[in-house]
Every structure is written in C-alpha cells, then in structure tokens.
Amino acid sequence: MDDTVIKAQGVGLTFQTADGPIHALKDVDLDIDRGEFVSFIGPSGCGKTTFLRSIAALETVTAGQISVNGMTPDQARKARAYGYVFQAPGLYPWRTIRGNISLPLEIMGFSREERAKRIAHVLELVELENFGGKYPWQLSGGMQQRASIARALAFDADILLMDEPFGALDEIVRDRLNEALLTLWAKTQKTIGFVTHSIPEAVYLSTKIVVMSPRPGRITRVIQSTLPRERPLEIRDTPEFIALAHEVREGLREGHSYD
Amino acid sequence: MTRVWRNAAPVLTVLMVIIAIWYLGAVRMNATWERDQAARASEELTTSQMITRTLTQDRPILPAPHQVAVGLYDGIAGQAITSRRSLVWHAWVTLSATLAGFAIGAGAGILLAVGIVHSRSMDQSVMPWAVASQTVPILAIAPMVIVVFASAGITGLLPKAIIAAWLSFFPVLVGMVKGLRTPDAMQLDQMKSWSASDNQQFWRLRLPSSLPYLFTSLKVAIAAALVGTIVGELPAGATAGLGARLLSGSYYGQTVQIWSALFAAALLAAGLVAIVGIIEKATLRRMGLAR
Ligand SMILES: Nc1ncnc2c1ncn2[C@@H]1O[C@H](COP(=O)(O)OP(=O)(O)OP(=O)(O)O)[C@@H](O)[C@H]1O
Ligand SMILES: [Mg+2]
Numbered sequence A: 001m002d003d004t005v006i007k008a009q010g011v012g013l014t015f016q017t018a019d020g021p022i023h024a025l026k027d028v029d030l031d032i033d034r035g036e037f038v039s040f041i042g043p044s045g046c047g048k049t050t051f052l053r054s055i056a057a058l059e060t061v062t063a064g065q066i067s068v069n070g071m072t073p074d075q076a077r078k079a080r081a082y083g084y085v086f087q088a089p090g091l092y093p094w095r096t097i098r099g100n101i102s103l104p105l106e107i108m109g110f111s112r113e114e115r116a117k118r119i120a121h122v123l124e125l126v127e128l129e130n131f132g133g134k135y136p137w138q139l140s141g142g143m144q145q146r147a148s149i150a151r152a153l154a155f156d157a158d159i160l161l162m163d164e165p166f167g168a169l170d171e172i173v174r175d176r177l178n179e180a181l182l183t184l185w186a187k188t189q190k191t192i193g194f195v196t197h198s199i200p201e202a203v204y205l206s207t208k209i210v211v212m213s214p215r216p217g218r219i220t221r222v223i224q225s226t227l228p229r230e231r232p233l234e235i236r237d238t239p240e241f242i243a244l245a246h247e248v249r250e251g252l253r254e255g256h257s258y259d
Numbered sequence B: 001m002t003r004v005w006r007n008a009a010p011v012l013t014v015l016m017v018i019i020a021i022w023y024l025g026a027v028r029m030n031a032t033w034e035r036d037q038a039a040r041a042s043e044e045l046t047t048s049q050m051i052t053r054t055l056t057q058d059r060p061i062l063p064a065p066h067q068v069a070v071g072l073y074d075g076i077a078g079q080a081i082t083s084r085r086s087l088v089w090h091a092w093v094t095l096s097a098t099l100a101g102f103a104i105g106a107g108a109g110i111l112l113a114v115g116i117v118h119s120r121s122m123d124q125s126v127m128p129w130a131v132a133s134q135t136v137p138i139l140a141i142a143p144m145v146i147v148v149f150a151s152a153g154i155t156g157l158l159p160k161a162i163i164a165a166w167l168s169f170f171p172v173l174v175g176m177v178k179g180l181r182t183p184d185a186m187q188l189d190q191m192k193s194w195s196a197s198d199n200q201q202f203w204r205l206r207l208p209s210s211l212p213y214l215f216t217s218l219k220v221a222i223a224a225a226l227v228g229t230i231v232g233e234l235p236a237g238a239t240a241g242l243g244a245r246l247l248s249g250s251y252y253g254q255t256v257q258i259w260s261a262l263f264a265a266a267l268l269a270a271g272l273v274a275i276v277g278i279i280e281k282a283t284l285r286r287m288g289l290a291r
Helices: A048-055 A073-078 A097-107 A112-125 A141-153 A171-188 A199-205 A233-237 A239-256 B002-040 B047-054 B065-077 B087-118 B120-135 B138-151 B157-180 B185-193 B198-232 B242-251 B255-287
Strands: A004-017 A020-033 A037-041 A063-068 A082-085 A159-163 A191-196 A208-213 A218-224
Touching: A004 A048, A004 A191, A020 A048, A020 A191, A020 A218, A037 A048, A037 A199, A048 A063, A048 A159, A048 A191, A063 A073, A082 A141, A082 B185, A097 A112, A097 A141, A097 B198, A112 A141, A112 A171, A141 A159, A141 A171, A171 A199, A191 A199, A199 A233, A199 A239, A208 A239, A218 A239, A233 A239, B002 B047, B002 B065, B065 B087, B065 B255, B087 B120, B087 B157, B087 B198, B087 B242, B087 B255, B120 B157, B138 B157, B138 B198, B157 B198, B185 B198, B198 B242, B198 B255, B242 B255
Parallel strands: A037 A191, A037 A208, A082 A159, A159 A191
Antiparallel strands: A004 A020, A004 A063, A208 A218
16 A cells, blocks of 8 residues: 655756756655655745646656656656646636536547546535536636546546645635545545645645755655644644644745755 | 617717718818809809709719718619619629638638648748738739639639638638637646647637637628628629629719718628627627637
C-alpha cells in the first residue's frame, strides 16, 4: 500500500525568456506515496504551479526526472493516470454540468452507458446530484468548482492534481469545500497534489506539506502531518493543528531569509 | 407604450431632421432648372410656386422624399412581380446572387480559417494573399470577372456570385481565425491533460468558441455580398437586378428610379443583416454565449 506513485529526482526547470533564463525549479526531490494528500505552499513565483504542471506533462523538465506510476509524465498522461483541476472551473457554457463532465469521457472514448454511469457517480461524490441538467452560469462559483472536480474525477484516475482550486472562493465556501474534499479523498483513496496559498488549508487537508521558496524555486521543508486522517473542522483549534501551522509558517519564513 | 416611445423618439427625431434637410436640398438643387425655365418663358416665380415645382419635377436632380416613396411603392406593389419594372423582381435577381455569393464566400472563409489555425505554413501563405485580394478595388475586378465568365459562355447568377463571394469571404476569414483562436491557454491545457486529438479539440472547443465571432463576421459578410452583387450588375449589358436598375436610371436621368433602387437595396441589406442577427441571437442564447 505504501508504494511511491510520484517520484521527482533532481528536477530542474528553466524557462528561456527574453530577459534571460528563469529558474522556476531547481534540485527538487520528492516522493509521494499512494493515498497521500500532499499540499504545496510557498510565496508567489516559487514554482508550485510549474511543479504540478511538470507532473502532468504540461511542462517538460530541463533537468532530473519525474516518474508517475513508474512511467514518464507523458506516458502517464496518456494512460490517464491523473485528473487535473485548474484554478478556474473552465466549464463550457454551452454544455450542461452533465455535458461538461461527459467531455473528457467522450474524448477518451467511453460508451454512452458508461458515461451516464460515471457522471451520476461523480455528481454524487461532489454533491451535485440535482444539478446535472443545469448550465454553468446557473451555478455559484463554489458549485462550478465542484463540477470541475467531478469532471477531473470522472475518468477515475488514481491521482488528482489541483492548482489552487478554491483560491477564488470566500472562506466560508472554502471551508465547506475542504471538508467535502476530505470526505471525497477518504471515499476514493486517491493520491492528491494540492497547491494553496493558505496555511490553515494546507494543514487541515494534508498528510504531507511541502514548503517551497522562490528564486530558484525549490523545496525548503517537507512536513509530515501528525493529524489523524479523520478530520472534523474543529480540529483546527487543537494545539496539534496550531503547532503544525506554526511549523509551516517557520518554513515559509526560513525560505524568505535566503534572499 | 411610453417605453417604446422613449426608445423610438431619438430615432424618429433624427429621421425627421434628415427628411427636412432632404426637402431643403431638393428645393435648392432643383431650383436652377426651374429658374432657367421661368426665365425662358419670362415668368416670375413666387416662393410657393418655386417650392411646389421643384418638388414635383419629372427628372429632378434630387428627387424629394415623397417622390422616392411613391417610386418605391410603385416599384414594389404597383407592378406584377414578374414584370421587368417590378423592384421585387429585380431585388430577387440581386438577392439570389447575393445569397449564392454569401454561401460561397462564407464557406471559403471558414475553410481557410480552419486551415490557417491548424497550419503555420497556411497562416503565413494565405493571410497576405487574402489581405491583398481586398486591397484591389472591387470596381476594377468586377468587369473583368464578368467579361472572363461571359467569354466562357457563363452569364447571369454565377459571375455576380463570385464577385459577392470575393467581398464576403474576407470578414468571415478574419472573424473565424480570431474566433478559433479564442480558447485560452487553460482551456487548451485542459484538452491536453485529457490527451485530446486536434480533431476533438477543434469540434468540442475551438468551433463552439468561435461562433460569436463567426456570426459578427457573417453580418458584415452578407452586407458585403450584396454590395458585391450590385457592383457585378453595373457593367454594361446587365438588364436585371438592382444594380442594373441603378445604371439604367442614371443613363436616362431617371433619378427617382435610381433612388428607389437605392432604397430597395438598403432595405434588402437591412433585412439580410437582421435575419443573420436573429439566427445569431437564438443560437448564442441556446449556447449560453449571449452577451
Ligand atoms: N511559461 C512560462 N514562461 C516563462 N516563465 C514562466 C512560465 N511559467 C512560469 N514562469 C515563471 O516561473 C516561476 C514560477 O512560476 P509558477 O507559476 O510555478 O509560480 P507559483 O508558485 O505557482 O506562483 P503563484 O503562487 O503566484 O501561482 C515564476 O517566476 C514565473 O514567472
Ligand atoms: Mg500558481
């Protein structure tokens, strides 16, 4: 059960720009085990998005290597190893919620019956059973983001990569969605990579918190959570939670003192 | 009721002002001829005589609005629609060539746009020629097209439709290229994350995203197709169509006929654009893209 699904070894990524090279990632080593919930946190520009995109084969690393399920990221993508949730829901206005969730399934060639079955299943997972026939503009921002998570879950990849999925939402909605995400994670046993700017969110959700720092983008600290997997919202008032949050804050500060 | 009035009031006011200026212009421009006539007959014209005469001439330099209205009404409703004097018949001749040219032009524009978006080399090779084609004055091209086709024994609808297509493919090409390129980096990454093929990306993302742009350009294109058709009807020999009506009117100094044909063309253009607009609205509303 405890096998590594994502393995980064000496990963570097340099963007060649008109103003010279930008070292978005440098010497990144990280192992993510099956079923882990890993958060990436760090100041803007530290390469969180770039790292997640490299895992998803949306960027190509320029040094080191990443393996996903023992394959290159490109092979893993073609093997439908992951679902990716972007910062914006990116739902198509001309498709209903059901139609939007159906989109990747159509592209991957699932049969009509199979699609219907999967759509019903993921709608239930994100608690949108009654909204399948609605259009995106008829839903709130939080519901839209849930729909986009459902879309990423529909083809049942083992890995879910999420880049600040709740960044644009208010705190109350965010709390609810975080709770829902944990429930979903417990139910589906997926491995989740999650980018965030919020310390409480990272601590609340993760089994492992990866603290990053910029110029060049690198990992400064990996914190293993001591919280149980079962997490009611109130856990955020426990001393254990506060201690973890403190440790993350320390890590962030440490990263900053380098420059 | 009051809301309708409030919306219509500015339009009506402008219309009244235009009509008033038109009447003044008609009196002024047609006055010279009346003055010459009066001088030849050594009469003195009172102002009211002057006004009634300038507004009722047979071949005025500028016909008065009511003369054009009568001419238009007579042309549309006063003749059997199969008669050569019927504006409806001429409008139909023009309309059929316009629609054919519009279909050819829009089709070509869409196909070229798809090619351009999918292939870098087409982007670089087609676009400059498309732009160049529009910088050549249509008035210079139209007679050549007519003559070339006529020498091959083809007359009537097709050569006019080709000229209409020449003018209408360009806005569709430009609008469609822009439309097909609207999907943003995130939407394209999404497609990539699902390992979608170019084909799937085109039919499921690019094409639907482009529709608002396509419709906007179709409205421009259909009006351009009408202009193209009318220009195609101007070269010597054409006897049918609103363009021919314009030309024969100017040969014989039938200014009322010219203006009637002009208004018929304007009404036709407005109607065509409105129809495209209605289809646009209905489609975009259904797709949730209406703004
Ligand atoms: N396509 C690109 N071309 C050039 N530079 C890029 C590109 N993408 C990212 N970068 C640069 O790489 C660095 C890391 O960017 P990245 O988006 O990964 O940061 P981030 O940690 O996700 O930041 P944020 O929290 O603001 O989202 C930044 O300096 C950014 O300017
Ligand atoms: Mg980012």
